Amino acid sequence: MTARCPLLEIDPGHPPADWAAETPCPVLGVDPVDKNLPRRTRLVLSRIDGLTSLGGLLAEAPVPPAELLEALVRLHAEGLIGFSPEFEAKYLRAERPADPPVAPPVAPPVAPPVAPPVAPPVAPPVAVAAVRVSRAAPAGPAVPAAARPAAFSVPPPEAPPPLPEPGRGPPPTEALTPERRGELAVRPLARLARHLQAARYTGVVTLSRGKATKRILFALGAPVNAESDAQAEELGWLMHARGKIDDQAFAAYRRLRQEGRAPLAALLELGAVAAGDAPRADRWRAQAVLYDALLWRDGAYEVGEPNRFPAEAPRYDLGLPQLTLKAWREAPFDEARRRFFDEHRNWYLVPTAVPAEELAAMRFNPKEERLLQAVRERARRVRDVLEITPLFTTETYRFMDGLLAMGFAELSEKNPTETGPVDVKELPGLFEAMKAGNFFDRLSAHPVSTDQDIEEARQRMLARFDPRYYSNLLPATRERLERMKAMIEEAYEHLKDAGRRKEYRRTQYDRGRLEYFAEIQFRKGEIFLFWREDPQAALEILESAHEMCPDVALYAVSYALAVVRAFPSDHGRRNEARMLVERTIGRGNPPPKVLAIAGAVLRMLGDVGRSDQLFAAALKSSGNAADIVQLIDQMRKRTQAK
Structure with missing residues (x-):
C-alpha cells in the first residue's frame, strides 16, 4: 500500500x-x-x-x-x-511504496564509484543549528525568490561526476582546442565551457583579470568546483554580503581568520554553518565564484593540461545552464563594453552551434528573435548588425554582449564562415548526387549536347565547385570540392568527343528516353532548317536525332536535307544523303511529309523527275494537305532560285 x-x-x-x-x-x-x-x-x-x-x-x-x-x-x-x-x-517520505522495499537509485556504471564530496578538514564542529545555509528564510510567510540569494538555496549534489577512465563513458564530440590561451572578450567562459563539455575535458581552467584570479575545475566537461583568490569571494564574506550572518558574527569570523582558521572551519566554529550543511555551503560558494566568472567580459583564460584534477578538491553539480541563463539577463553593460564593440566594428559576429532547447529557454521577444535569426544565418560584421537591428542601439549592444557571454556567438577578426558560389551546407548532398549520377549529370548537360554545349557545361560546373572560388574552407570541405572537381573533369574527358558521347548515351538511356530526346532535337533542327535557313546549325542537331532513332524515317530524310544544303559541293556527303533517302523511302509506305522532304533532297541533287514523283505521291496521300503543299512549293522555289 x-x-x-x-x-x-x-x-x-x-x-x-x-x-x-x-x-x-x-x-x-x-x-x-x-x-x-x-x-x-x-x-x-x-x-x-x-x-x-x-x-x-x-x-x-x-x-x-x-x-x-x-x-x-x-x-x-x-x-x-x-x-x-x-x-x-x-x-516526501511516503512518495514511494514502502513495501516491498526498493533499493536506492544508483548512478550508471560509467566509472568506479567516487565518494561523495566532503568538506575540507576542519576543527570539530559546534553543534549549533541556529543559522543554516540550507534555509535562507526565517519563520513566517514565504520569502519571495528575489529577496534571497538564488545560488545558495539549492539541493546538495547526489554523486560527483567520476574522473575519466580510459575506454569508459561516451566519447568526446570535439577535439580539445590546441589554443589553450585566449581573451575572454573574444571567447567568454560560457562559450569555452560549451567546448570543454563537448571535449569531455577534465582539468583546471585559470581565469585572470587584473589582480584577480579564478580557477574553474572541470570533470568530464562539467564545472564541478570554482576557487578564487579574492577575499570578497571567501565563504564568510559572501555570507555577510548576502545577509546570512550579521556584523557581529562577521567580526568574529574575521578574527578567527586572522588566527589562521580556514573559512569553512571558522563558520563551523561560530555555528553559522551546521556540520551537515558544510558541503552545501561550499557548493554555494563555488556557484558564486562561477557566476561572477560568467559575468567577466575582459581578462584572459588558460586551459590546463587535460586529466590533471586536484585529488583533494570536492566536486559538485554547479548548475552551469541555470547560471549562464541568469548571467545573460543580469550581466552589466557600461561604456567600456560599448567602446569595445565600437573598436571591433569590422570584426565578425560568428554564430555557434547551440541546441534549440537552450535558445527556447531564453524567452526572447519578437524583435530579439528577428535579430537572433539574422545573426545565426551567417557571420556578420558588428557594424552590419547595428544597421539591420530592429532594436534600439543600446539594446543591440547589450544583445550582442549577451550573445558573446552565453556562447551563442563569438568574435572573429576574419570571416571564418565557409563561403563560395554554392552554399557549403548543400555540398554534401550535391556531392552524393554527383557521385551517383552519370557523366551528363555531373556536367548538368543534356544528353543531346553538342561539343560546344559540353565545353560550356564544364566551365559552368567548375565555376561552382572549384575550391579556388571558395574561402575559409575546412579541410573536409576542401577535400570534397577537390573530389567534385575531379569528377567534373572525368566527365568532360569522356564526353568531349562526339563519337564517345554518342556511344555513352546509348549505354545510359533506354529506348523511351532516346525517343524523347530525339523528338526534342528534331523540333530544334526543324526550326533552324526551315525557318532560320541555317543548315549548318541544323546539321548537328538533326544528326543527333537520327543517331538516337535511326529507324524513324522523318529524322532520316530531314538529316539528309540538312546535309545536301550544308555541303552543296561535297560529293561524298551528298551521295551519302542520296543513299539514306533511297533506303528510307524503300521501307514500306512513308508518310506524306517524309515523301515531300525526300523529294526535296533528290531535287537538290539534280534528280528532278524522281523528285516530282515523290511530290505527287505526297500530295495524293495527304489529300493536298495545306502543310504539304506549302512545303513542296517552298522546295521548288528554292531549287528554281539556284
Missing part, C-alpha cells in the same frame, strides 16, 4: 515557512521527453530553474495550487527535480 504523501497535505493558502523557502532544483542529464508527462506538469517543470523557491512558484503558479503540489510529487518521483534531504524526509 502507498501512504498519502505529506506534500499533498500542505495547505497552499498557509504553507509552512520551511516549505515556502525550499528551492527545488532540476536534475541535469535527465531527459523529460521520455517521461510522458502531462502538459501542466511539463509547464511546472519549465518554471523550476534552481533559483525560485516553492513560495515563489506558488505566488506565480502556472497551474492551480493543488495541481502544483501533484506536479511536484510527480516530477520528484520521475527523478527530474531534487530537494534538500531534510525536505524530502519531512514532505
Whole structure:
C-alpha cells in the first residue's frame, strides 16, 4: 500500500515557512521527453530553474495550487527535480511504496564509484543549528525568490561526476582546442565551457583579470568546483554580503581568520554553518565564484593540461545552464563594453552551434528573435548588425554582449564562415548526387549536347565547385570540392568527343528516353532548317536525332536535307544523303511529309523527275494537305532560285 504523501497535505493558502523557502532544483542529464508527462506538469517543470523557491512558484503558479503540489510529487518521483534531504524526509517520505522495499537509485556504471564530496578538514564542529545555509528564510510567510540569494538555496549534489577512465563513458564530440590561451572578450567562459563539455575535458581552467584570479575545475566537461583568490569571494564574506550572518558574527569570523582558521572551519566554529550543511555551503560558494566568472567580459583564460584534477578538491553539480541563463539577463553593460564593440566594428559576429532547447529557454521577444535569426544565418560584421537591428542601439549592444557571454556567438577578426558560389551546407548532398549520377549529370548537360554545349557545361560546373572560388574552407570541405572537381573533369574527358558521347548515351538511356530526346532535337533542327535557313546549325542537331532513332524515317530524310544544303559541293556527303533517302523511302509506305522532304533532297541533287514523283505521291496521300503543299512549293522555289 502507498501512504498519502505529506506534500499533498500542505495547505497552499498557509504553507509552512520551511516549505515556502525550499528551492527545488532540476536534475541535469535527465531527459523529460521520455517521461510522458502531462502538459501542466511539463509547464511546472519549465518554471523550476534552481533559483525560485516553492513560495515563489506558488505566488506565480502556472497551474492551480493543488495541481502544483501533484506536479511536484510527480516530477520528484520521475527523478527530474531534487530537494534538500531534510525536505524530502519531512514532505516526501511516503512518495514511494514502502513495501516491498526498493533499493536506492544508483548512478550508471560509467566509472568506479567516487565518494561523495566532503568538506575540507576542519576543527570539530559546534553543534549549533541556529543559522543554516540550507534555509535562507526565517519563520513566517514565504520569502519571495528575489529577496534571497538564488545560488545558495539549492539541493546538495547526489554523486560527483567520476574522473575519466580510459575506454569508459561516451566519447568526446570535439577535439580539445590546441589554443589553450585566449581573451575572454573574444571567447567568454560560457562559450569555452560549451567546448570543454563537448571535449569531455577534465582539468583546471585559470581565469585572470587584473589582480584577480579564478580557477574553474572541470570533470568530464562539467564545472564541478570554482576557487578564487579574492577575499570578497571567501565563504564568510559572501555570507555577510548576502545577509546570512550579521556584523557581529562577521567580526568574529574575521578574527578567527586572522588566527589562521580556514573559512569553512571558522563558520563551523561560530555555528553559522551546521556540520551537515558544510558541503552545501561550499557548493554555494563555488556557484558564486562561477557566476561572477560568467559575468567577466575582459581578462584572459588558460586551459590546463587535460586529466590533471586536484585529488583533494570536492566536486559538485554547479548548475552551469541555470547560471549562464541568469548571467545573460543580469550581466552589466557600461561604456567600456560599448567602446569595445565600437573598436571591433569590422570584426565578425560568428554564430555557434547551440541546441534549440537552450535558445527556447531564453524567452526572447519578437524583435530579439528577428535579430537572433539574422545573426545565426551567417557571420556578420558588428557594424552590419547595428544597421539591420530592429532594436534600439543600446539594446543591440547589450544583445550582442549577451550573445558573446552565453556562447551563442563569438568574435572573429576574419570571416571564418565557409563561403563560395554554392552554399557549403548543400555540398554534401550535391556531392552524393554527383557521385551517383552519370557523366551528363555531373556536367548538368543534356544528353543531346553538342561539343560546344559540353565545353560550356564544364566551365559552368567548375565555376561552382572549384575550391579556388571558395574561402575559409575546412579541410573536409576542401577535400570534397577537390573530389567534385575531379569528377567534373572525368566527365568532360569522356564526353568531349562526339563519337564517345554518342556511344555513352546509348549505354545510359533506354529506348523511351532516346525517343524523347530525339523528338526534342528534331523540333530544334526543324526550326533552324526551315525557318532560320541555317543548315549548318541544323546539321548537328538533326544528326543527333537520327543517331538516337535511326529507324524513324522523318529524322532520316530531314538529316539528309540538312546535309545536301550544308555541303552543296561535297560529293561524298551528298551521295551519302542520296543513299539514306533511297533506303528510307524503300521501307514500306512513308508518310506524306517524309515523301515531300525526300523529294526535296533528290531535287537538290539534280534528280528532278524522281523528285516530282515523290511530290505527287505526297500530295495524293495527304489529300493536298495545306502543310504539304506549302512545303513542296517552298522546295521548288528554292531549287528554281539556284
